[in-house]
Amino acid sequence: MNARLSSLLVAGGVVLAGIHTGSLHASPPLEATPRKATLSSAALESVGTGAKVLLRIPGLATQPGVQVLSGPLRVVVDLPGVDRGTAVTKKDLAQLAHPLIQKARVAQFAPEPKPVTRLVLEVAPGTQVVVGSGPDGVQLLLTPGEGRVQARLEGAYQPMPLPAAPVMETASIPSAPIQLPTETPVSTPVAVKPLASLPMVGGAFQVLPQLAAATALPVASPEAVQVPEAEKPHAPAAQPGRLVGRTLGEGATKYSGSKITIALSNTDIREFLQILADTGKLNLVMDPDVQGSFGFRFTDTPWDQVLDVVLKNAGLGKEIQNGVLRVAKVDKLQKEEEERKKLEETKALSGELQTITRPLSYAKVGEVQKILKEMLTKRGSAILDERTNTLIITDLPRNIAVVDDLLQTLDVQIQQVQIEARVVEANKNWQREFGVKWPQSNSGNVAITGGTGTTSTPWVGPVSPFWNGTTGFNRPASGQQGAVAWSPGNAGVTSLAAPAGELWVSFLSNRFSINAVLQALESEGTVKIVSSPKVVTQNNKKATILSGEKIPYPTQQGGAAGGAITVAFIDANLQLDVTPQVTNEGTIIMDIKLEKAEADFSRQVNGTPTILRKAIETQMLVRDGGTAVLGGVYVTNSSVGTAGVPFLSKIPLIGFLFRKDTKAEKNTELLIFITPRVIRQ
Secondary structure, three states, X not given: OHHHHHHHHHHHHHHHHOOOHHHHOOOOOOOOOOOOEEOOEEEEEEEOOEEEEEEEOXXXXXXXXXXXXXXXXXXEEEEEOEEXXXXXXXXXXXXXXXXXXXXXXXXXXXXXXXXXXXXXXXXXXXXXXXXXXXXXXXXXXXXXXXXXXXXXXXXXXXXXXXXOOOOOOOOOOOOOOOOOOOOOOOOOOOOOOOHHHOOEEOOEEOOOOOOOOOOOOOOOOOOXXXXXXXXXXXXXXXXXXXXXXXXXXXXXXXXXXXEEEEEEEEEEHHHHHHHHHHHOOOEEEEOOOOOOEEEEXXXXXXXXXXXXXXXXXXXXXXXXXXXEEEEXXXXXXXXXXXXXXXXXXXXXXXXXXXXXXXXXXXXXXXXXXXXXXHHOOOOOEEEEEOOOOEEEEEEOHXXXXXXXXXXXXXXXXXXXXXXXXXXXXXXXEEXXXXXXXXXXXXXXXXXXXXXXXXXXXXXXXXXXXXXXXXXXXXXXXXXXXXXXXXXXXXXXXXXXXXXXXXXXXXXXXXXXXEEEEEXXXXXXXXXXXXXXXXXXXXXXXXXXXXXXXXXXXXEEHHHOOOOOEEEXXXXXXXXXXXXEEEOOOOEEEEEEEEEEEEEEEEEEEOOEEEEEEEEEEEEEEEEXXXXXXXXXXXXXXXXXXXXXXXXXXXXXXXXXXXXXXXXXXXXXXEEEEEEEEEEOO
């Protein structure tokens, strides 16, 4: 056992060296590295209307760099020679809430051996930032202002001379199944311009040059916070007009430790963890429950990835804080984390409560109260007074400021929108008819005068004139007379009900007579109806305007004859429902429902007219003051008809005397326009 342990320790020392095999004969001294400091805490103090952010970094010996970025507005502070560490958590960054600070984040911008920690503050427009540094940390003073965001450095700590890094001693290579990397690349030293000599433009510093990082030594803890894509150096800019892909959620863990190659079998996990801790230059604390023997084989793999794989295989977990690696059972670490969270929640809820009153001008207290319930702590409460539209808020003092800022954001005047709709209906009718009327009596406008001067003429008589008939031959023997009369077209079939003009034709003789009336009609009409409902409403509030009538119709109770008759009503309205939404670009999104119903008294059932309905429901985007066509319907009806006596109506040249010809066209056009306007006050 002792021999195997000695072999493992010697092999670990060789892996820790991470040097090219040629360096075993002559190892040049490594480049001097800056003294590393670790971020230990971050706090916020209110200073009047401004704020002070304090970053505690014991042993800080370098000067911070400051720059201002836009889209969104950000103040970036780079801390050379500072390790991110794990002392400052996301919950600590959330405590940096202030009206001037919209969001705060800290990331490891560059790894060892020349670490750089980056602090990014998304600030309100016009914020002025002054950055100062000292041996114990960095201080940022934020004050409100106007114009563009500016940041400057005051009281900068001058860089201290850095000691040279010690040269690692090499060890003899044991006869163990351990392979050294064929080559460990070392970055070429890059001359970095001192931060103090960078020119300032408009109160903001130029973008800092990227610091060179060598890979000869093992890198820092794998707990380094991942840098957001927007903060990474040399991030490719998206081309305008193109969609850029992005990853939702957390991405895969990135390992940056020095690579090792090792193959062991039936090895005590406690001994193997000691080797990995030495590789990462970490102090090691192992729980008594960490036991077991396992086999491992890794080829050219980062040591921090090896650590995660081994712990996962053994059912163990880890936590790294201030350079100390602690390994224990996963359930134990989870239980400790839960207890730690409960303790933090208890501390956060401790303290005296504060009560304030906030009258609202534009927002309704009932709607705001629903939002505040999600923002208050467990000890907080919000009481509303609808009579005065006032909120009574009780909560911890540090949360009162957040709630008060939220109320100022919500209690603002809402824009109003005027929506005007125009419904245009155009109906055009054209009709032409030709017919023939065959009179059957000598009366009215077709009466003829007899030969004796009388106005009455027999239907068929012995002497002319007589009406649409022929007289037979005289028969003296019997004294009788034969006669025939006819009508080639009945009234209502070949004739017109209301002709516009008539031509009377009559042929008379002592034996034969023909009487006919030629009729014609042509009509044309145009009807245009314009309905223009107009309504005003607030942003994101539904508005309805209605104009119309209720048409009564009788109904029998029970549905049987003899039941009581009651009067019911049916609506025939023009109704517009609209919900506008004003966008940041000045356009307007509208949910629209427009319906027009009218009575058609030309078609009735038991005295109740038919209801003609036209409706449209849609969502559309229109610029402020612009007009859009929601929809249109164009209907054309053409009809051609003929009615007459069979066979006779088809005789060439004279067939028109025995038929009626009808031709009609009807055009109906419907257009709907909408025009929204934002009311400027």
